[in-house]
Amino acid sequence: MTQRGDDDLPTVIEAFLAGNEHALAEIYARWSPLVYSVALRSLGNVSDAEEVTQRVFTGAWTSRHTFDPTRARLPAWLIGITRNKIADAHAARSKQARLRTQMITVTRMDDKIEPADLAERLMLADEISRLDAVPQQVLRMAFYDDLTHAQIAERMNLPPGTVKSHIRRSLIKLRKRLEVQADAY
Amino acid sequence: MHTDPELLGLLALGEHVGTVEDRTHAETCPECALELSELHRLASLGRSVSPETTMATPGHDVWARIRDELHFDPTLEPPVHRSMFLPSDTLQPPINLQVGAGLDQPVTAPEHPPTSSPRRSLLATIKSALGGSSATPAAEAAAHELAAHAELSPVEAFWSQASGTAELATDELGRRVLQIALNADLPTSGVRQAWLVHRDDPSLRQTVGILDGPHGLWTVDHSIDLQAYAILEVSQQASGEVDHSGRTIVRGELALIS
Numbered sequence: 001m002t003q004r005g006d007d008d009l010p011t012v013i014e015a016f017l018a019g020n021e022h023a024l025a026e027i028y029a030r031w032s033p034l035v036y037s038v039a040l041r042s043l044g045n046v047s048d049a050e051e052v053t054q055r056v057f058t059g060a061w062t063s064r065h066t067f068d069p070t071r072a073r074l075p076a077w078l079i080g081i082t083r084n085k086i087a088d089a090h091a092a093r094s095k096q097a098r099l100r101t102q103m104i105t106v107t108r109m110d111d112k113i114e115p116a117d118l119a120e121r122l123m124l125a126d127e128i129s130r131l132d133a134v135p136q137q138v139l140r141m142a143f144y145d146d147l148t149h150a151q152i153a154e155r156m157n158l159p160p161g162t163v164k165s166h167i168r169r170s171l172i173k174l175r176k177r178l179e180v181q182a183d184a185y
Numbered sequence: 186m187h188t189d190p191e192l193l194g195l196l197a198l199g200e201h202v203g204t205v206e207d208r209t210h211a212e213t214c215p216e217c218a219l220e221l222s223e224l225h226r227l228a229s230l231g232r233s234v235s236p237e238t239t240m241a242t243p244g245h246d247v248w249a250r251i252r253d254e255l256h257f258d259p260t261l262e263p264p265v266h267r268s269m270f271l272p273s274d275t276l277q278p279p280i281n282l283q284v285g286a287g288l289d290q291p292v293t294a295p296e297h298p299p300t301s302s303p304r305r306s307l308l309a310t311i312k313s314a315l316g317g318s319s320a321t322p323a324a325e326a327a328a329h330e331l332a333a334h335a336e337l338s339p340v341e342a343f344w345s346q347a348s349g350t351a352e353l354a355t356d357e358l359g360r361r362v363l364q365i366a367l368n369a370d371l372p373t374s375g376v377r378q379a380w381l382v383h384r385d386d387p388s389l390r391q392t393v394g395i396l397d398g399p400h401g402l403w404t405v406d407h408s409i410d411l412q413a414y415a416i417l418e419v420s421q422q423a424s425g426e427v428d429h430s431g432r433t434i435v436r437g438e439l440a441l442i443s
Binding site for chain 2: 021025026028032036040046057061121122124126128139142143144148149161167168171175
């Protein structure tokens, strides 16, 4: 398990609000993958997604006085900004599209999905990938292979009770992670 | 008594478990019902997430651009180890690529979260295989310019057990290096050939080359537009057969990763 480093988030937020540039670097380190991944999924283009990422963090910095930690969590606030910047990018793009006949993208686009939902899915996928090998395998079998806990127990040669516990514990872990996103929308 | 939490987990996944009393309680007790609906929502969300969904990291210069725009200290760097997410390229691919087999530097699954990513290892493998020199930072950045991944799935019933993965990366000399790892019971006769097929017109295809057993490693000429020729196919070919045999083993679309 890699260091998640979210224990000192209140300190980082305090420093961020006070205009400490190191705090923005911290926040960037923690949340730029989420912001960038949401933008990439939505826009389907690396340079557009990077530009959105840049705008989100410069925007977060210049409008930091609008962030109220008692009302929203930081990632939710950042994803709110991301949503706006993605909308801007789509708008700019449709302007350009009138000049060009075809829009070519390489990656799969999820532009019909709300950035907040995309963020949630990405975080969930990320959290699943962080589970230890056995619970992760159990959950993947339950989610994607649609197997019952008894079938999983048989295939993995585990007691059914252990499989049940893994499922429960993994779901709780996932929920805990997503709580970060739960408010502010 | 409240429903056993582990039972709630299974109910949330849609399993028909527990007694009638258990299930009735789970639906009528406000506390248990709330928990059940939350877990159920989570399970539905989890099922809607493609197993391949991964977090990507923006290029290194994005931070530099932010720093410049905000007139920050030009030496200020985000602390890398503090990332809340595993970059997508530290995740294990669903199928062990075994790209290193037979090459200088085998790529093996790390026991711990790797300090260097498999993709970087992949690049190292590519470099050593192609005799490239060690990468400069600029080259590393260039290497990240274009990278694509494809999950290869069976096409015909005969090959229904077949699967594979393909990785495309740009090496430090700007060459687009394509690797394929095929997982199939291969016949002893004939050869396996890789093709890039036009996404809109399957009759348009470019040959990439012949696989060496289950592995393929080639450079892809820049004249081939990978945005158009984005479908990768591996076909079973009779020895000496020039055209696509029509017997496609696996197929997949190259999707950009970053």
